[in-house]
Amino acid sequence: MSLTSTTTTAVDIDSADRLAAITDFAYRMRHHVIDMGEVQGQGYVGQALGAADIFAAVYAGHLNHRADDPEWAERDRFLLSTGHYAIGLYAALAAAGILETEELLTYAADDSRLPMSGMASYTPGMEISGGSLGHGLTVAVGMALGLRHQGSGSRIFNFLSDGELDEGSTWEAAMGAHHHQLGNLIAMVDMNALQADGPTAGVLNIEPVEQKWVAAGWYVRRVDGNDPAALLEAFDDVTSRATPRGAPSIVICDTKVGYGATILEEREKAHFMRIEDHEWQICRDQLTERFTPNSMKA
Template sequence: MTLTSSIQSPEATAARTERVEAAAYRIRHYALNMGEVQGQGYVGQALGAAEMFAVVYADQLRYRAEDPEWEARDRFLLSTGHYAIGHYAALAEAGIVPVAELDSYGSDDSRLPMSGMSTYTPGMEISGGSLGHGLTIAVGTALGLRYQGSEARVYNFLSDGELDEGSTWEAAMGAHHHQLGNLTAMVDINALQADGKTDTVLRTEPVADKWAACGWFVQRVDGNDMGALLAAFDAAAAQAAPEGRPSVILCDTKVGRGVPLLENREKAHFMRIEEHEWQICREQLTAGYEGETK
């Protein structure tokens, strides 16, 4: 996978956007199919963050599907282990995990447990579970790659709930201190966490100002707007360097995005979806996607 130049003709830009939007659609479909295996899960987050996963794996990340341990690869670190269902869908879209294997999601002896574990899944760089660890590992990884003279970049996926953790902000300060210009963080701001709405659990706004105060290059976009998301990643890539400001892209997303049945469902952090609803979800997803692409 190679990076796409940000200097493109309107036709090339449209084709690029269409290609990555198609990847996001398939990622959502894979997530629904996996969710049906268990009848429940963190499906809403996977749907909401599909564009984020698609941009990384279909447009930005350098990897070799046939060799997930390729030394020169970019690293994608999923801090939020419960988002694994979305990550598995992206790994399948990238060809790292066979699509047929998604049917084993969350089952005994599966390589795809409900919470991401690096010891099980090819392409899964870290085991995520307790939040607040991912960015600290990303800082160490980015620093280590720089010491090795590697041109690889590190991408860290966080959630807005994870910003409650003090270790996240320690790592943010550390990344600026070490001038880790090879590090890009992306934060899924869906305004919901296990204990309720994010702003009622622990208010983190003005979150962009806080990242800026830590010395990061900050962008905030609609995380479900593919054009805006691609432009933000291009801007982050343009200023990336072995030494320089780390980048953060704050992505406002909607839980259940693309499936109206799920977009306004209560208790959406961990969804229980009735047996007869799964096919309705797929039909709504397809109808919405086809309507947008006509």
């Protein structure tokens, strides 16, 4: 039996409410990101906008957690390996009710619990201190193995970037997850095709990605990471396979940096953006126009 599948199907009628919840979650996330970014006038805004649908599919669709108890022992763990995506995770934590929306405006300020790069010691709901790329999946493997030894049914969701697939430690961890048959480990990769030094394909071409993860022993799905319906179906699939012992799973998500704010989608240098004062409201207007249902625009 092949471990790969790239087919996505339409969300059925019973999933309509879940799809609406994910779409609404991502909409609120994107506006939170713009609000936080405006405080500093710059940041990793493009990545957060592009990955918002992925965060939403996990937090609004699959992650077992308690908003009022981020340390709940039976929670699923969401590990942000890419610490510079913290602005996106803060937006998700606020949309999930773990953080107060008002606190987002302290983003990256002195003494804030919301530093520019994710720190587990500062922020409720931030499971690890990401940053040096390539470490997150290794931590996820150890955590998934530890939870299994404890008899826990909790799952590990590990968020990776395509740039992290340049790192040898990522592939060591991938092989380790297969060796230990960590079926409670679900990874996702934000394939936005951009790194600090330029396009991913030019820095170090990582394709064919699916075949590499299959060769490492993982169950693989690849979807449009800006299509909530495709994401919902893919995560439904991989979570249905999640057991304490079995093949680990990964959802490879092709996304667009700055997705939803056209003015940002068109930027060439979009890894770390400096956004002019007058452009923040343009971003909000474009996000509202892009994602608000027609029935609500009148």
